Amino acid sequence: MADHTFDLVVLGGGSGGYAAALRAADLGSRVALIEKDKLGGTCLHRGCIPTKALLYSAEVADSVRDAEKNGIIVSFEGVDTERLAAYRDSVVARKFKGLEGLVRARGITVVQGSGRLVGPSSVAVGDDVYTGRNLVLATGAVARTLPGLELGGRVITSNEALQLDSIPSSVIVLGGGVIGVEFASLWRSLGAEVTIVEALPHLLPAEDEAISKGLERAFRRREIDFRLGVPFRSARETESGVQVTLDNGDEIEAELLLVAVGRAPVTAGIGLEDAGVQLERGFVVTDERLQTSVPGIYAVGDIVAGPQLAHRGFQQGIFVAEEIAGLAPTVVDDALVPRVAYCSPEVASVGLSEAEAIARYGAESVSAVSSYEYSLAGNARSEILGTNGVVKIVRLADGPVVGMHLLGARVGELVGEAQLTVGWEAHPEDVAPFVHAHPTQNEALGEAFLKLAGKPLHAL
Amino acid sequence: MADHTFDLVVLGGGSGGYAAALRAADLGSRVALIEKDKLGGTCLHRGCIPTKALLYSAEVADSVRDAEKNGIIVSFEGVDTERLAAYRDSVVARKFKGLEGLVRARGITVVQGSGRLVGPSSVAVGDDVYTGRNLVLATGAVARTLPGLELGGRVITSNEALQLDSIPSSVIVLGGGVIGVEFASLWRSLGAEVTIVEALPHLLPAEDEAISKGLERAFRRREIDFRLGVPFRSARETESGVQVTLDNGDEIEAELLLVAVGRAPVTAGIGLEDAGVQLERGFVVTDERLQTSVPGIYAVGDIVAGPQLAHRGFQQGIFVAEEIAGLAPTVVDDALVPRVAYCSPEVASVGLSEAEAIARYGAESVSAVSSYEYSLAGNARSEILGTNGVVKIVRLADGPVVGMHLLGARVGELVGEAQLTVGWEAHPEDVAPFVHAHPTQNEALGEAFLKLAGKPLHAL
């Protein structure tokens, strides 16, 4: 048994863990980063990156189908799944190489293997023990399923969905959250018949209702089927596929069933409880500065309850490294973490939905919160792209913008502006003097701000 | 001769004029808007909108050509110029209809005809005289040419270029400014051989040199030819095309010559001098609050020297309407007007180039200004889109960001975030706490801010 001593030991090399390691090394710490699989974790290998590569191929397929409308004459001959896979893998490989290079350049010791907490400051990997003045837990999350629904065969998760070597002719997607709608959109673009089953009354139920409804309209136009507000009851494999029964007795059949009902934190069997790290429903409990119940042990990323997003992991990882270095960084506010769903049309948001804002600020008076929806029909660039959608801005009366909600092709890229607006507590009046570039889609944000500031230009 | 009295009379119904009219009407004024051609002016009918529609078709053509790489198998069968034109015209028609609706809804009196100043508060259109307590001049600009270079035949401007009923096999583009590089990019995507001739040493010479150089590299890869730093000497039509001779004696030949050497203000022959409105090199002279030398007469848009952009016209139009209404609006700072070139790759910027910042702030000490270039090679979303480029941020030492400069596919949409950052005088440290959504292109801005704030994440 060999002992290795570091300033910081990070367990898990995904978005949260590697961000903590990179930033700590940058600040002068000697860092060990323990990873049982591949550096980059879910996001790089089985999450953000491969899905977004495939979704871009889907976007290309859609634009090819519409190309004639734009005067570009093409014939669509199908999807080459081998090239699709090669493209997806090449993007992942290049980012992976970049990450390995970064980690090497910062002098981080990468330990390959499965780690287990063996005390308040030590992690064992096989016979080796890695001791740090501080530990960061970043073991991430894995797809969960519903009680009674066994994974395997034609019942798959995003992991298998990403590795399929053909496009299914039909799919049932269980769960209308981000991962569900992204796969539904992807498969539809590549030719599949898709049905989404969601127990809550809306697709993307965490988003502002106006956005969910708009997405539902758009999906309806794309002939993506969905059953909302009906819980799943059971599924069974048939000869040719999977048959799903809903709680209302309805039966649906398809070639595959994708289970996308959420992701469970990976916190069992790695010695957390023994070391005194408090858990709640499987998530690691932390204070607002991300310290666990054991002083010196921090947790970041998907194992900390909240939005399971890679950039939240980055931000928390950076935070913890700076916190340990005594830099007293700014607390990460989950409400200010931007959210993007890369389905077609895209959804992007930051801050509070209208309902959340009213719940928080509108208790005393209904006029405490106001909102405005600017239709992309008024936006020239969206017209050029042939997309519909909406920009919804939620503000406090005579107060700052507290939420921005976007729907439409490519609006994911507008979330940076939305994030700074909400994060910096801008009033629409602060944005109004800055007339946006014409003809851009970000002009739609500009128009919505102008309207909220009482100065509509291209709107009534 | 009939007399008509209004609160405000606006001469010219382009971006600047109609914005002034809309905002003034909104603020309760009775407004006459005089337009000799079509409401919407250059931008809507011969500028921003039709070019961006065609450039989107060009983008579709490019993505079709690359589609195989993404696993989408298509065969490219060519450009259908009739459908291309129909698409372009349908976008313009829909925006035109929207604008007419807006102008009608705000109760603006539209006067069809050519107007001429006949006093300090009156404009004559044929036999009618329109008198306002205030006048706004907004007659816009038209393409200019070089001395000795006559327009006509195979020597065309953007007006004719937009109406071509076929894609030329080869084109020489005279002028490497925004309009020049956009047409060069468009035609190249649609199959033409293109040569740009620019007397200054760089394409987009008004942009930060790093961006110009990056664009030149990208155009070289696209096999767009260019001759920089060599003035044009002469051109003559041949049987099959146009032959251009450069100052160094080089000769180039192509089917067409597009003259894109700038746009001259439309200020002659409309009674301005007689009414006492001072001109300088053809532009209307105004104070910083856009009032001309005649009290009560204002000028907006391309006739006022400065960046000739539609949204600057909007902003100035809004400003003047509010100024007249006594709202004391914030002065429009030309340096904060965002700029986008919709070539492939796109260019977007706001604020000062590094050279401009050094000239303005760095006189005493070289360390007064610092900058950072983040390569899009580090950005996952750009990798997915298959684009190269750079985000360059210029800041003052321990001070605000004063310029942002972007190159890469789709970066035009990032200019909204850049505009607020520069406009609100944010420090990189203000942005750093807001980790951007992954994987977006706006994350590249986030990374650049992190680096400038001394906290690089995905960078060395």
Next chain:
Amino acid sequence: TLIDPTRRSRVVSPIVRRIAQEAGFDAAHLVGSGPDGLVVKSDVEAAIAAMKPQQQASA
């Protein structure tokens, strides 16, 4: 005291910083009510409101 020049509270918004600057003080010198002592817009606005009667009194 409301404004303490030795205080270094956190400010992340250029807008918040500017409103304070225009009112003649540094937002970082306030006690912040945001997460972890962050100075938010309403803190600056409250400070400005609290300063007003004082200014009138001294004028």
